[in-house]
Each structure stands twice: as C-alpha cells, then as structure tokens.
Amino acid sequence: MTITPADIDALWLSVKVATVATALAIPVAFLLAALLVYSRWRITPLLDGIVNLPLVLPPVVVGYLLLLLCGRHGPIGQILAEFDIQLIFTWKAAVLACAIIGLPLLIRSVRLGMEQIDPHLLHAARSLGASRTDTLIHIILPLSLPAIATGSTLAFARSLGEFGATIILAGNIPGVTQTIPLAIYDYTNTPGGEQGALVLCIISIAVSYLILLLNEGLRRHWNRQN
Numbered sequence: 001m002t003i004t005p006a007d008i009d010a011l012w013l014s015v016k017v018a019t020v021a022t023a024l025a026i027p028v029a030f031l032l033a034a035l036l037v038y039s040r041w042r043i044t045p046l047l048d049g050i051v052n053l054p055l056v057l058p059p060v061v062v063g064y065l066l067l068l069l070c071g072r073h074g075p076i077g078q079i080l081a082e083f084d085i086q087l088i089f090t091w092k093a094a095v096l097a098c099a100i101i102g103l104p105l106l107i108r109s110v111r112l113g114m115e116q117i118d119p120h121l122l123h124a125a126r127s128l129g130a131s132r133t134d135t136l137i138h139i140i141l142p143l144s145l146p147a148i149a150t151g152s153t154l155a156f157a158r159s160l161g162e163f164g165a166t167i168i169l170a171g172n173i174p175g176v177t178q179t180i181p182l183a184i185y186d187y188t189n190t191p192g193g194e195q196g197a198l199v200l201c202i203i204s205i206a207v208s209y210l211i212l213l214l215n216e217g218l219r220r221h222w223n224r225q226n
Contacts, residue, residue: 059164113147
C-alpha cells in the first residue's frame with residue numbers, strides 16, 4: 001500500500017479545514033451555549049431547535065441550504081460578491097460546511113459543562129457587582145474550558161469525516177477542496193481504485209481513533225482535577 005501525493009494533499013487539507021472550522025466554531029458555540037443555558041427568553045426553545053438541526057438533517061440538505069444562501073444569487077453570496085470574495089468551490093466553503101455540521105456537537109458539550117457550574121458562584125459574582133459580561137468572561141469561560149476542549153475534539157473529528165455538505169458547497173476539486181472523504185469517494189468510482197480507497201480509510205480510522213483517545217484523555221484529566 002502506497003500513499004500518493006494526492007492522498008497527502010487530501011489529508012493535509014482535511015486537517016487544515018477541520019482545524020479552521022473548529023477554531024471558528026468555538027466562540028460561536030460558547031456564546032450560543034451561554035444563551036441557551038442562562039437566558040430566559042421565550043424564543044430560547046426555538047433557538048435550541050435551530051442550532052441542533054444539523055444533527056438530524058442530512059448533511060446534503062445542510063450543504064444545499066448553505067449553497068442557496070452563499071451562492072452567486074443568494075443573500076450572503078451577493079454581499080460577498082460586492083467585496084470580490086469567492087466562497088463557493090473553495091476550501092473556505094469546506095470550512096463553512098464543516099463548522100456548521102460540527103457546531104451542534106460543540107454546543108452540546110459546552111452546554112453540559114455550563115449546566116454543571118455551581119449557580120451560587122454566579123449569584124455571588126452578581127451580588128459583588130460583576131456585570132453579566134464580567135461573569136461570562138471571568139467565571140463561566142474558565143469553568144467551561146474542559147467542556148470546550150472535549151467538545152472541540154468531537155467537532156474536529158466530525159469535520160474530518162464530513163462529506164455531504166462539503167461536496168455540495170465546495171465541490172470535489174483535487175488539491176483545492178478534496179478532503180479525505182471526497183478522495184475516498186473518487187477512488188471508489190475509479191476502476192482499480194480499491195487500494196487507494198483502502199489506504200485512505202485506514203488513515204481516516206487511525207486519525208479518528210487518536211482523536212477519540214485524546215477526547216477520553218482530556219475527560220479523565222479534568223475529572224481527576226475535580
């Protein structure tokens with residue numbers, strides 16, 4: 001079994017896309033989780049359902065909706081066009097697709113971490129004159145770091161395996177938007193490509209397993225500290 005330069009490009013692009021997507025999703029997930037846990041708005045249950053939709057929708061549906069929004073004639077696409085920003089069929093589109101798909105996993109993890117924070121700490125901070133922003137930054141954020149770390153590993157792993165939304169929004173362009181799942185798809189549709197598909201499958205399994213081990217290690221580390 002050999003790894004071709006194209007396979008290396010797909011692996012590198014997958015890691016690059018997953019890293020950037022996870023990094024972009026972290027602050028959004030933190031703010032949305034805080035909103036879901038601590039707000040008392042009537043629309044909170046509606047927001048909860050919306051942020052969790054990517055978990056139950058087929059990724060192809062998510063990708064198509066993003067394409068409608070960010071395409072040349074979509075509302076976001078038209079705004080980007082005014083600034084001469086190309087998103088569709090670039091690696092940035094793959095980042096957007098992976099960030100949206102992985103966001104609910106990250107939010108759920110951060111939300112569980114926030115729900116375990118002792119409310120007396122928050123009440124004490126407020127009674128001492130801390131604003132909501134100060135409480136969020138100086139108390140909730142540090143105590144949520146374990147949940148953010150474990151959730152980030154799950155979102156990263158999910159991004160590595162993303163296929164449906166990526167192929168709709170970013171396409172399958174070798175060296176540009178072709179991640180590991182898309183490369184495997186190409187191999188399976190190419191006569192004699194079984195060996196190449198198997199190599200990438202083994203690499204994908206190994207990387208995913210290492211990420212799961214990291215996630216479990218982080219969870220046990222934080223549990224011992226508590």
